[in-house]
Amino acid sequence: MPLIFNDSISYNDISHHSQTYRLWPCMSCVYKVEALLGEGTFGIVAKCRDTKTNQAIAIKVNKSRPDLDPDAPNIVKWNGFFHDGERVCLNFKLLDQCLWDYIGDRNNQGLPISKVGPILGQLTNALSHLGSVGIVHADLKPGNIVVVNRHESPVKVRLTDFGLACPASAVNPSDCVGTVGYSAPEVMLGLPYNEARSLGLVAVELATGVPLYPVENECDYLKFIIETQGQPPDHVLDSGVYTDDYFIEDNYKQQRWTFKTEEQFQYETGYPSLETLYIKLKRLDDLEQIMKVRRGPEDDQSLFVSLIKEMLALDAHQRITPSEVLRHPFFNPGLSNRFPCTDIERPHRINLQKRETKVWIIGSSYIRRGENATF
Structure with missing residues (x-):
């Protein structure tokens, strides 16, 4: 060559x-x-x-x-390709296990904040690197993040599966891409988006051990977002290509857009609303209490929640960008000094399942009686 x-x-x-x-x-x-x-x-x-x-x-x-260090971007290394008949085969470096399995092997109890920080930092680095060359991944989730070696300390991760990736200049806001439960609300509304929200949802799953929004359809996803964070502002909904699919406009109300009822969605789509949440939040600040219940009090939990709130902002223009994440107080020198961390043991795994349709569901053995937490 x-x-x-x-x-x-x-x-x-x-x-x-x-x-x-x-x-x-x-x-x-x-x-x-x-x-x-x-x-x-x-x-x-x-x-x-x-x-x-x-x-x-x-x-x-x-x-x-x-x-540039070829390992610095925290992106899976591509070693080339070859043809097998009419098929194109891609050659990648062999890695250990996806982040979804890594979390599950720890009984879905979440990781200590001292271990969440390094992983979040590496993923932020990967998205910032993609942004610097004008690439959008478009499907960021634990299943598309791979642990290099689960026994290595500190844990190193790589972003993989670029099947939906495209140049940022070629992104069509009216195309709904990604995985339900990890996409930003503006994706479903048909608006330009950034990937910091998807990264924030991955970070929440790292800290709690479970997906924040394990939903099966866009209607339930928006419903749970509204229950947790409130409704997107009217100026966002005004610009959406698909806003009418989920909201009804009423110019005589102070908040002009009203989210459709479950009965309306079922009548229009044929799909009933399902209660699939494992943890229920009245607001994002409740994440700190959930982490304390699941893992006990830890340093920087409040700073972590502060960062998550900025990453999950409903208005994409007010949302922190991947390049700004590492400048948040959560990534302070004290936390950085704790980045070298030892691996933790692998207790019995809970049955968290993932469907072929690229949405998360919770198996019956996953929600155990008495473990649902509502705040």
């Missing part, structure tokens, strides 16, 4: 003596560079000659950043 330069063109000529470039891996390819066709922010386009077929082709060569 090397690039061979002819006598009149050198690599430095193509890079204008200012940058170095690399080519994404391909299998058994050798190309001869003949001319520079164009140069942009992220790389160059060169006219090349396939030395096997003598065919003239255009190749985009991305800029190399030798100052």
